Amino acid sequence: MIAERRVKIFRNGRNQAVRIPREFELPGEDAVMRRDGARLIIEAAAPQSLIALLATLEPLDEDFPEIPDPLAAPVDL
Numbered sequence: 001m002i003a004e005r006r007v008k009i010f011r012n013g014r015n016q017a018v019r020i021p022r023e024f025e026l027p028g029e030d031a032v033m034r035r036d037g038a039r040l041i042i043e044a045a046a047p048q049s050l051i052a053l054l055a056t057l058e059p060l061d062e063d064f065p066e067i068p069d070p071l072a073a074p075v076d077l
Helices: 050-055
Strands: 009-012 015-018 031-036 039-044
Touching: none
Parallel strands: none
Antiparallel strands: 009 015, 031 039
């Protein structure tokens, strides 16, 4: 496993960016960055919970048909 590699820092508009080599690619589309003294640490972001994902969805505006809910037939045990 490669532990270290020199990378390019460049400008992307008003932001500074870094190219992440293939062997250091992170899964997903989000990452968390934090500063630890003079170090910048970039980690893959934990996946969102299902509740957080559902909270981002638009509510449905359609009416659903009534579903009959008959009583269960008696069972002889």
